[in-house]
Amino acid sequence: MNMNANDPKGPHRKRWGVMMNIETDRVDELLELIWTLRERGVSDLNQLLAETKDEEARSILRMMIKDGLFEMEGNRVILKERGEEKAREIIRRHRLTERLLSEIFEMSEEEVEEEACKLEHILSPGVTESVCTFLGHPPTCIHGKPIPRGDCCAKFKREMKPLVIPLEELGLGERGRIVFIAPRSHQRLDRLSSLGIVPGSILRMHQKNPSYVLQIGETTLALDHEVVKDIYVKKVE
């Protein structure tokens, strides 16, 4: 799969912004790479250097250590608190943008990546929160990787009416396209998917009591609240 989160696409990067921004952008990219490597269980410096596309990575990394973003333990790269926070925010912005562009604007994967790589550096915290709320606080990106949670997710504010809503909030007789399913248990996901319940499928809320009853194609399914609450949909007119 194309894990572009750590893939700085050379050309458009150079066109973007002023000198100083390029420097911060390069720091951001490296933080992003450290984070994604860590998700794969890798913290080795050599691996980091092997995967980065930044030719001056060594000197930038040295600068980052001076800045207190991370430290070295032998050959292992360990994020410090400030670096951790910064990396989390970049990853969060990148992956939320991916979701927004791909699900709401239905852009192609390539376009999504190109835009997400730009936007991850410039989204303000306020806009990021709005996007997150708008999407209904999605737990994963389009590639299935976790989106780090933000303040807004904890509070789960609903001041803005989100386009993506929990399935349980879908009105009776309304139809919704599944946007994502929070993977609480592998077995449950597998079972749901073999019954046709996957992102992209359209279902109709038939009733909510005494059990949830959903219509998906010509299949009628009865489900528990516990299963339903992990499914998020976008209303279909």
Add this chain to the structure above:
Amino acid sequence: MESCPTKPTSKELEGEKLILLGNPNVGKSVIFNYLTGKYVTVSNYPGTTVEVASGSMTAHGKKFKVIDTPGVNSLIPMSEDEKVTRDILLQEPSAHLVQVIDAKNLRRGLLISLQLLEMNLPFLVILNMWDEAKSRGIEIHLENLSKLLGMPVLKAVATRKKGLQKIPTHFRKSLSASISIHYPEAIEEGISRILSLLPTPLPLSGRSLAVMLLSGDESLSEWLHQNLSDQAITKIETICRETQAHFAEPVGYLINQARLRKVDELLSQVLKSTGRPSLTFATSLGNWMIHPIWGIPILLLILYVTYQFVGVFGAQISVDFLEETLFGEWLLPPLTRGIQSLIPIPWLQELLVGPYGIFTMALTYAIAIVLPIVGCFFLIFGLMEDSGYLPRLAVMTNALFKKMGLNGKAVLPMVLGLGCDTMATMTTRILDTEKDRIIVTLLLALGVPCSAQLGVILGMFSGLPIYYLLIWISLIGGIIVLVGYLAAKVLPGKGSDFILELPPLRIPQFSNIVVKTLARIEWYLKEAVPLFILGTLLLFIFHQTGALNLLEKVSTPLIVHFLGLPAKATEAFIVGFLRRDYGAAGLYVLAKEGQLNEGQILVSLVTITLFIPCIAQLFMMVKERGWRKSLMITAVIFPIAFGVGGMLNLFLRLLGL
């Protein structure tokens, strides 16, 4: 029976087996019956055909063994049923496959077709229930579908035998599909890495096996250990882990998602929906049945009809006729006279026609009392199954069962338990987790009276003021909920998700139900009657040797002082272990003879309802749950039964009843 056209053999047909497979409830069993002429259980509730049925048919001048597999939603097994089906494919790679698809639910059927294609297996597609699909405005382009899949496709209405005659001429071998599914890059990489480790030759395509392994299919491990070195297995495990590390969602799920995308692509080329389907009466009725308000009166109405049929027609009218008239007047008196004059040996006479005789006790009880009740129940249950009401009942009762740490699916074995607890114990297999199965097995053994016992119990209550029956119902009901609740708290493990498919409401086929009921009655006669005879023999021996008196004396303190019952009731409890209803019937006789007063009847019935299950059920428990768990369940039941009985007795005395 229905033999198929015998034409000269075509070269394609060399295999000797024909395997039917498909989603649950698509009519595989009906087609199986058509091909083989042999009956197997067909029903709307997924899970009834746990065992694999096989039969034979003749086509092209050859004999084929036909295998009917359990319904599957995926060939990456997530249930026992699915594992059975996948294993059959693994063992019989050269068999002819017939995939049955519900034409209304083409999407789910094609999900399986894609997996078969991936396995490199040729198959014939039957789009069954073509009429239902048509009435819902669904049109499928057969030729396009056939071209896309590279497989022959037939339309059929199996229940009316339409389109089935073409099956024998259409199964074939060649494979010319052009479909391929591309999975996410990291998964594709995992597949090719696993492929290099797999041995040759393989029963199925290496790609399909690699995909199963990547999906985390643990059911393959047996096959792996037989065919691969430990070293290779460790390597495969590493590959699976490494592949999974790329994704937050399970690989199996992503694979399924990729397949469904492909299915949707296929659907867009073959499916034509012609407007909104009209709302039929069956659809509306099906909706009312699960309506939060209207569902309740319908539920009560169905329970009432069931009671009228089983409790009144079966347990009273039929039993009266069979026991008193048929056995009591027509059969037994001449038989007794005949045996007494033909066999001069007194103890043999006793054994056959004495008070504990095989004819006078065992067969009379088995056939005149239990059979009509069980038969009526089987008939009603068959109607519920085939009409599609049973899963709707689960929807209505889900909330109640949640309180017991179970979900609505548990209503199926529990309702079946009201027919026969032994059979119900067996059907706990349809529940998803072992925890659920243990709780339901316990509750069945503890508090669910089987139809035979229920019949006798209701008969005894009919002579008492109504509030005695109400006390009994609330006491037993309360104990079931309480014990279930506590068991769910105490037992380790996780309860299962409630995900249940609701098949459309259908008018059941009368012949299907009759045959099914007869098959179950046959099962009852084979399983139960020998146990009745065994029980009677034991009683006879106890009686003849005086052991009965001894046992009665030993348990007298418990029965007489604690429960406040006459010593003779001990006999009922001992016999009750052999057949539950036997025990209740013993009490019935005591009550009829006036040896029990009203309070004693209530105490004895509560105790015997909660008392340990009959010997057949105990055997079934051991078979399904194992010795250790069965012993634990028994150890829980004993003190509850006598504890509750004793306390009730004390309570009644305090109230001066």
